[in-house]
Amino acid sequence: xxxxxxxxxxxxxxxxxxxxxxxxxxxxxxxxxxxxxxxxxxxxxxxxxxxxxxxxxxxxxxxxxxxxxxxxxxxxxxxxxxxxxxxxxxxxxxxxxxxxxxxxxxxxxxxxxxxxxxxxxxxxxxxxxxxxxxxxxxxxxxxxxxxxxxxxxxxxxxxxxxxxxxxxxxxxxxxxxxxxxxxxxxxxxxxxxxxxxxxxxxxxxxxxxxxxxxxxxxxxxxxxxxxxxxxxxxxxxxxxxxxxxxxxxxxxxxxxxxxxxxxxxxxxxxxxxxxxxxxxxxxxxxx
Amino acid sequence: xxxxxxxxxxxxxxxxxxxxxxxxxxxxxxxxxxxxxxxxxxxxxxxxxxxxxxxxxxxxxxxxxxxxxxxxxxxxxxxxxxxxxxxxxxxxxxxxxxxxxxxxxxxxxxxxxxxxxxxxxxxxxxxxxxxxxxxxxxxxxxxxxxxxxxxxxxxxxxxxxxxxxxxxxxxxxxxxxxxxxxxxxxxxxxxxxxxxxxxxxxxxxxxxxxxxxxxxxxxxxxxxxxxxxxxxxxxxxxxxxxxxxxxxxxxxxxxxxxxxxxxxxxxxxxxxxxxxxxxxxxxxxxxxxxxxxxxxxxxxxxxxxxxxxxxxxxxxxxxxxxxxxxxxxxxxxxx
Amino acid sequence: xxxxxxxxxxxxxxxxxxxxxxxxxxxxxxxxxxxxxxxxxxxxxxxxxxxxxxxxxxxxxxxxxxxxxxxxxxxxxxxxxxxxxxxxxxxxxxxxxxxxxxxxxxxxxxxxxxxxxxxxxxxxxxxxxxxxxxxxxxxxxxxxxxxxxxxxxxxxxxxxxxxxxxxxxxxxxxxxxxxxxxxxxxxxxxxxxxxxxxxxxxxxxxxxxxxxxxxxxxxxxxxxxxxxxxxxxx
Numbered sequence: 001x002x003x004x005x006x007x008x009x010x011x012x013x014x015x016x017x018x019x020x021x022x023x024x025x026x027x028x029x030x031x032x033x034x035x036x037x038x039x040x041x042x043x044x045x046x047x048x049x050x051x052x053x054x055x056x057x058x059x060x061x062x063x064x065x066x067x068x069x070x071x072x073x074x075x076x077x078x079x080x081x082x083x084x085x086x087x088x089x090x091x092x093x094x095x096x097x098x099x100x101x102x103x104x105x106x107x108x109x110x111x112x113x114x115x116x117x118x119x120x121x122x123x124x125x126x127x128x129x130x131x132x133x134x135x136x137x138x139x140x141x142x143x144x145x146x147x148x149x150x151x152x153x154x155x156x157x158x159x160x161x162x163x164x165x166x167x168x169x170x171x172x173x174x175x176x177x178x179x180x181x182x183x184x185x186x187x188x189x190x191x192x193x194x195x196x197x198x199x200x201x202x203x204x205x206x207x208x209x210x211x212x213x214x215x216x217x218x219x220x221x222x223x224x225x226x227x228x229x230x231x232x233x234x235x236x237x238x239x240x241x242x243x244x245x246x247x248x249x250x251x252x253x254x255x256x257x258x259x260x261x262x263x264x265x266x267x268x269x270x271x272x273x274x275x276x277x278x279x280x281x282x283x284x285x286x287x
Numbered sequence: 288x289x290x291x292x293x294x295x296x297x298x299x300x301x302x303x304x305x306x307x308x309x310x311x312x313x314x315x316x317x318x319x320x321x322x323x324x325x326x327x328x329x330x331x332x333x334x335x336x337x338x339x340x341x342x343x344x345x346x347x348x349x350x351x352x353x354x355x356x357x358x359x360x361x362x363x364x365x366x367x368x369x370x371x372x373x374x375x376x377x378x379x380x381x382x383x384x385x386x387x388x389x390x391x392x393x394x395x396x397x398x399x400x401x402x403x404x405x406x407x408x409x410x411x412x413x414x415x416x417x418x419x420x421x422x423x424x425x426x427x428x429x430x431x432x433x434x435x436x437x438x439x440x441x442x443x444x445x446x447x448x449x450x451x452x453x454x455x456x457x458x459x460x461x462x463x464x465x466x467x468x469x470x471x472x473x474x475x476x477x478x479x480x481x482x483x484x485x486x487x488x489x490x491x492x493x494x495x496x497x498x499x500x501x502x503x504x505x506x507x508x509x510x511x512x513x514x515x516x517x518x519x520x521x522x523x524x525x526x527x528x529x530x531x532x533x534x535x536x537x538x539x540x541x542x543x544x545x546x547x548x549x550x551x552x553x554x555x556x557x558x559x560x561x562x563x564x565x566x567x568x569x570x571x572x573x574x575x576x577x578x579x580x581x582x583x584x585x586x587x588x589x590x591x592x593x594x595x596x597x598x599x600x601x602x603x604x605x606x607x608x609x610x611x612x613x614x615x616x617x618x619x620x621x622x
Numbered sequence: 623x624x625x626x627x628x629x630x631x632x633x634x635x636x637x638x639x640x641x642x643x644x645x646x647x648x649x650x651x652x653x654x655x656x657x658x659x660x661x662x663x664x665x666x667x668x669x670x671x672x673x674x675x676x677x678x679x680x681x682x683x684x685x686x687x688x689x690x691x692x693x694x695x696x697x698x699x700x701x702x703x704x705x706x707x708x709x710x711x712x713x714x715x716x717x718x719x720x721x722x723x724x725x726x727x728x729x730x731x732x733x734x735x736x737x738x739x740x741x742x743x744x745x746x747x748x749x750x751x752x753x754x755x756x757x758x759x760x761x762x763x764x765x766x767x768x769x770x771x772x773x774x775x776x777x778x779x780x781x782x783x784x785x786x787x788x789x790x791x792x793x794x795x796x797x798x799x800x801x802x803x804x805x806x807x808x809x810x811x812x813x814x815x816x817x818x819x820x821x822x823x824x825x826x827x828x829x830x831x832x833x834x835x836x837x838x839x840x841x842x843x844x845x846x847x848x849x850x851x852x853x854x855x856x
Contacts, residue, residue, distance in 0.1 A: 034403030036351065085590055091402040095349050096546055096589050103539055103582040107575040166717060166725050173714040176676055179696035180706050182729040182774070219534060223414060226407045230400070264418040267411055271396055274408075278399035 003256065005135055010252030012137065014245030015145030016210065019203035020225030021232075021240045022152060023196035029159075029235050030168045030192040031087065033094055037102035039222030041197060044105055045071050045204025046213050050118055060120040060209055068201040075197030076190040083193070084186050102218060109215035120208035144206045148241060151199055156237050158195075168192060220263075227270040233280030242282060246273075297609065311458060315451035323450060327457040327522060329564050334457075334464040334515050335537065336544045336556035338508045341468055343542075344551035345480045346504040349402075352409025353538050355393075355416045356386055356509050358531030360516025362420055365432060365526055370425060374441035379456070379517055386513025390506040398498065398505075410534070417532035431527025439524065456518050464511055468553060469609060471507065476500050535578075543585045549595025553609045558597050626685075627652045627778055627809055628673065628704075633683040633692070635668055635833075642668045644833045646683075650778060655800075655810045657820035657841060660830035661853055666813045667709055669830070670780045673811075674706040675699035701729055705776035709783040709813075711767040713755035719766050720751035726773035733775025734806070740769040743799055761792025768796075772803065779803075781812045785819070797823060817849055831855050 020042060027033050035041075045067055052063040082101075086093035128139040159165040171178040171188045179185060207213060207221070224247060232243025247266050254265020273281065314323055335353070342348040360382050367378035397408035421429040443449045471477050479500045516537075520526045530536075540563065548559020563581075570577045592599055628650040635643040643665045650656050658666050671677050673684060675696035684692035686702055705726075713722050723740055741748035744765040755763055764784070771779050785793040793816075800823055804810045814820035821827060821841040829837040829852040837844070837852035 034407065036403075036406070082586070082590075092343065092349060092550070093589050093593065095403050095406055096542065097586050099351065099539070099542060100582040100586040100589070103535070104579050104586075107578040107582075110575045111579075163724070163728060166721050167728070169716045169721075170714045170725050173716050174712055176696070177708060177712045177714070178725075179676070180674060180700050180708070181725050181770075182697045182700040183725075184695065184697045219410070220414075223407065223411055226404070227411065230404065260418075260422055264415065264422075267415045267418070270411060271415070274396055274399055 001134060003253070006252040006256040007249055008135055008137060009141065010249035011245050012141035012145045012248070013252060014228075014241070014248030015141070015148035016203065016206055016244070017224045017228045017247050018148045018241040018244030019144070019151060019199060019206065020221050021228035021244055022148075022155060022237065023199040023203070024222075024225045025229050025235070025237060025240050026155065026199070027192050027196045028229070030172050031189050032172075033083065033087070034098075035083075035196075036095060036098040036222065037105055037218070038098075038200065038225060039220065040102045040105040040109075040218030041071070041200050042204040042207060042221045042225075043213055043215065043218045044109065045197075045201040046120065046208035047109055047113055047118070047215075048201075049120055049205045049208055050113075053120060060122050060205055061125075064202065064205055067205060068198050071197040071201035071204075072194040075193040075195075075200075078197075079190040079193035080186055084189055087189070106215050106218060113215065115214055115216070117212035117214045118208070119212045120205065122209040126209060140206075140209060144210070147202065147206070148244070151202065152237050152241050155195075155199075159237070164191070224266070227266065230280055231270060231273045233283035236280070236282045236284040239280060239282035239284065243280070246281075300609075308462070312455070314458075315447075315454060320450060323454045324522070325564075325568075327454045329560060330457040330461040331515055331519055331522075332541070332544065332563070333557055333560040334461045335512065335541045336548070336560055337461075337464050337468050337553070338512050338515070339538075339541045340545045340550060340553075340556045341471065341504055342508050344545065344555075345472065345477075346501050347483060348501060348505060349406045350409040351406045351534065351538050351542070352411070352413040353512055353541065354532045354534055354536070355409065355413035356390070356512035357516035357519060357537040358413070358416055358420065358528070359389060360386055360513030360518075361520035361526050361531045362423070362426065363513065364517035364520060365426055365434060366423075368438040368441070369432070369435065375438065375521065376442065379514060382517040383510045383514045385510075386516075387506045387510030389513075390509025391502075393509070394502050394505045398501070413532050413534070417528045420528040420531065427527070429528060431525065431530070433525045434521070442521075453518070453522055456521070460511075460515060460518055464515075465553070467507065467511065471504065472553070476503055480504065540581075543581050545595075546585045547588050547595055549597030549601075550593075552594075552597050552601075554601075555595050555597040558600075559595065562596065625652075625688075626650065627687060629685045629688075630669075630673070631683060631685075633669075633672060635665075635672055635677060637668075642833055643672070646830075646833075646835055648828050648835065648838070650809050650811060652777070653805050653807065653809050654826065655804045655812065655824045657824040657827040658811060658813045658830065659815075659817050659820055659827060659849075659853070660836075663832075664830040665833040666830055667782055668833075670706060670782050670811065670813060671708075673699075673780060674704060676706075700774065701731075703731060703775070703777035705771035705774045705779045707764075707767045707771045707779065707781040707784070709786070711755075711760075711763045713763055713766055713770070715755055718752050718754060719747055719758065722755065722766055722770050723747070723751075723773050726770035727775075729774055731775040735772040735775050737773075740772055743772075743803070744769055759789070759792070761788045761795065764788060764792070764796060768803075777807060778809045778811070781810065784812050784814055786815060793819075817853070821849075829853060 024035065024038050027035060048070060049060050049063045049067045052058060052066045053060050083094060083097065086097050125140055129136050130139060130142070159168060167183050167188055170181065171183060171185060175185055228243035228247050229240055230243070231246050232239030232241070246269065250269035251262050251266040255262030314326060318326065339350065339353055342350050363382045363385055364378055367373045367381055368375055373381070393412055397405060397412060400408040426432045439449065443452045483497055483500065520531065544559035544563045545556050547562060548557065549555025588595055626649040630646055630648045633643055633646040634641065646669060658669065660666050675694050675698065678693055684690065686704070691699055691702065714725065717725065723737060727736065746762055747766055747769060750758055750762065755766065758766065768781065784796060797819060812820060812824065821844065824841045827838065827841045827844070828835055829849060831852060832855070836855065837848060
């Protein structure tokens with residue numbers, strides 16, 4: 001039974017990892033950008049929610065109404081003001097600039113909030129649980145998973161059913177021809193980053209309610225999101241959800257075997273997928 | 288008419304370099320203990336920066352996970368001396384070879400990732416190494432271990448001689464790394480690298496086996512980085528998973544050094560390291576602000592002067608200290 | 623001749639050290655169809671791309687309704703009412719045929735062209751609207767690419783290599799519909815390898831040779847020999 005429990009908990013945890021991954025997947029899909037600061041932006045969103053909740057006396061989920069638009073606006077500004085300047089053929093400039101950004105965000109948070117771990121206080125949501133079939137699952141992990149499915153469904157709909165999605169796909173296909181359609185590349189990229197950071201904001205708040213976080217935690221979040229993307233297959237959003245679930249289950253089962261083995265088990269499953277199916281389990285797009 | 292890589296400046300640099308080499312080798316006779324420690328640290332960072340630059344600046348392999356090899360080297364040194372009973376000097380060549388051997392399967396895995404995803408893949412590898420090291424109870428698990436005095440004494444009797452040995456080892460590593468870098472870049476592999484960097488597609492059509500060339504560089508850099516890691520923790524005498532596999536210390540700083548100095552040049556990492564230490568010695572009290580400033584400077588350099596400080600110097604003067612680029616001399620003047 | 627819609631005067635274009643165009647001068651009047659002919663590498667595609675804003679050139683050399691547009695971003699040029707059908711069609715591979723048409727109309731410029739009108743012009747596209755571009759023949763792709771440009775309701779449509787690589791029957795079809803598209807407030811510039819065909823449907827032509835206008839004039843009155851000289855520079 002405890003193994004079944006581990007798989008269930010891991011699946012739900014996978015929802016959170018899929019949320020880490022969705023933003024990463026989105027900007028890679030639209031502009032082939034890998035944002036090294038992605039994990040630090042997740043942590044930044046958690047701190048933003050911390051301050052918003054404290055300052056306005058809000059529940060962390062209510063703080064989303066501030067944090068999501070704020071992160072989206074920051075994403076648009078960041079893309080247009082900084083990252084767009086690095087977007088040529090060479091992979092080095094965007095990589096190093098987002099790496100520099102990562103170090104700046106980390107140390108900025110360190111200055112503003114110290115290295116002490118923080119947590120978002122969500123009252124009964126943190127402890128509420130449901131029991132069925134001999135299993136007990138927390139309401140928060142369930143909510144997280146449901147939100148992950150909803151977000152990925154919404155992104156999928158946006159990508160394939162809306163004018164914005166067409167603009168994203170067209171720009172991803174052929175940037176110069178997309179401009180002939182009157183699409184301003186810089187603006188489209190800005191919108192993609194805004195959307196990515198909006199999802200990131202949600203991920204950060206859910207992370208902060210679930211566990212304690214500190215300024216140095218961004219790297220691990222980037223890696224989990226990245227692993228979910230690669231396991232699922234580049235460019236496939238539902239695959240990313242599956243990748244998150246596989247990673248979450250691997251960690252939960254690994255932790256069940258030995259507590260020190262939890263994170264390592266996730267990495268090893270990722271490396272195994274890389275060895276056997278380098279294009280991921282559900283590939284869709286040329287990397 | 289003649290094609291040569293040497294110029295008057297590279298020859299002058301060679302003479303000056305020789306003088307500098309002798310002076311630095313003699314440091315234990317003229318420098319204080321603190322100066323020697325600082326110089327040793329500078330040499331090790333210069334070596335790490337040169338190695339990272341070989342990967343990213345020449346082979347197009349942008350790694351943010353070189354701490355994997357630094358930590359691996361450190362842990363191998365501790366394991367070989369403490370658990371296998373090897374003297375320090377005998378353990379070092381083993382570390383070099385083991386680092387290179389480990390790099391082969393790692394490359395086989397992460398070379399499947401393209402471009403920026405390769406970078407994060409290298410980071411995953413480093414995390415795997417760190418988490419594995421934390422499970423090694425014989426080396427203290429998560430809290431790490433100290434090098435016992437008996438092991439340290441195998442390096443040399445007496446503290447002065449030991450300090451001098453540690454210094455010479457760091458200096459020797461730097462000379463080895465620079466020599467290896469020059470040798471690699473002047474070899475067939477080096478020419479291939481330049482071709483790949485300029486145009487991967489064209490290089491492939493010329494029949495250059497890109498995968499093997501990159502693998503060769505990755506493996507060589509892996510071994511040498513592990514050796515650097517062994518020397519770093521020989522100086523520190525204490526190791527722990529978090530210190531050994533620290534992304535900030537062994538990769539972030541190194542990347543900033545290379546970017547600020549000038550990526551894709553041999554001079555860049557050297558200049559970058561000197562600037563880095565000059566800043567650190569004057570600004571270290573500022574702690575986190577120092578890191579923020581460093582990150583900001585690296586971003587500005589990447590955007591405004593992607594060839595770094597050395598690129599600016601070279602653009603002004605055309606100078607080159609290492610005889611790498613070929614130039615044609617002795618062309619008869621047009622009638 | 624009425625006042626020029628597009629006026630190019632003294633356009634130089636460089637690709638690095640290589641100069642592709644030398645002091646090009648050309649005009650297009652509202653509603654007229656103009657041919658640009660010339661050998662491979664003469665600079666025809668470069669000229670069209672420069673007009674469409676894909677090269678970012680000197681401000682004064684290209685004027686649209688008297689206003690300099692050279693150096694303007696391609697998306698701004700498109701919004702003015704200049705549409706380019708690029709060489710090789712370059713449809714968006716991950717968009718369906720209908721989505722390719724819809725994105726062509728996303729600027730919302732007013733005019734006679736919408737999905738229904740494009741489907742009336744090219745009925746096969748309606749049948750294939752859910753297909754990916756790669757599933758269509760070259761001729762059908764060219765129809766989709768022209769349809770995508772028409773969806774923008776441009777005042778000037780630039781069609782690069784309209785018949786290159788297409789089956790003869792597809793080429794005939796395209797040339798049958800072409801006169802019906804142009805006129806009524808839309809001018810066209812077509813780049814074509816088949817000189818005879820290009821001259822038959824256009825009013826005026828420009829012949830490029832090694833980046834320069836070697837010959838220009840009325841399509842109806844030029845001799846084969848004159849074209850041959852201008853084409854090959856012999």
